[in-house]
Amino acid sequence: MNYQNYSSIFTTPVEKIGIRIVDDTLTNINWLPDNVPILDSNSSFSNKIQSLILQYLEDGRPLPDIPMTLTGTAFQLKVWNALKNIKMGHVITYGDLASKLQTSSRAIGQACRTNPVVIFVPCHRVVSASGIGGYMGKQNRINIKTWLLEHEKVNA
DNA sequence: GATACAGGCTTGT
DNA sequence: ACAAGCCTGTATC
Incomplete structure (x- = not known):
């Protein structure tokens, strides 16, 4: 890194x-x-x-699939791949994704946090059940997350 | 609101 | 192998 x-x-x-x-x-x-x-x-x-x-x-143009080389654990790759299937303007909670992948919500957050390719893997479309959730482990990054969600809402 | 504990996975010792 | 820490969730006061 x-x-x-x-x-x-x-x-x-x-x-x-x-x-x-x-x-x-x-x-x-x-x-x-x-x-x-x-x-x-x-x-x-x-x-x-x-x-x-x-x-x-x-x-607000949707992003196409482009060649990527993602390095991570098998679990992380599974999560990132699931995130790419979330369409623009659509969100899912950590808990929902966790039950879909037969894991726990906290593990999802952990995987999202280490996402190497922001935007293309839309980790910002995963929100907490009781609010916006976090972004990249820092409170001052949440404004980016909300910006992206607002941006997509307008354009969806 | 707050606070506690469960829970899957990663990372550092 | 062990312990601590996470972009959490539910329960409970």
Whole structure:
């Protein structure tokens, strides 16, 4: 988990985003603090990913399936895969997803937290049964989650 | 509201 | 192998 070697770092309507590409597959997308310097895209593939993300965040265009290389435990891959099936503007609770995967709600949160590819794996569409839930383990990141949900609600 | 405990999984010792 | 910590849920006061 080092914060160098991004393929591209750019500004979005929400916050800065850094993406990492390996062998023309997407491996990481991260929200970055505002003081991180911009990094120009260094390949046509990362160019394409960058514009897909911007189209989604600016115009609400749904994200297509693109080549990704996700590294994680079998359980995490199962959860992330289930999340990709949630449609735009639709949400599910940790508990619902847990019973669907025959596990516990807390394990779902744990898997969502380590999601390496935000937005493409829509961990923000999983909410708590009694509220919005958390986002990336930090309270100050919840505004991103609510922003995305509002954004999708308008565009659904 | 708060507080306690159950619960599956990851990560660090 | 053990313990602690999680983007939780339910029960209970």
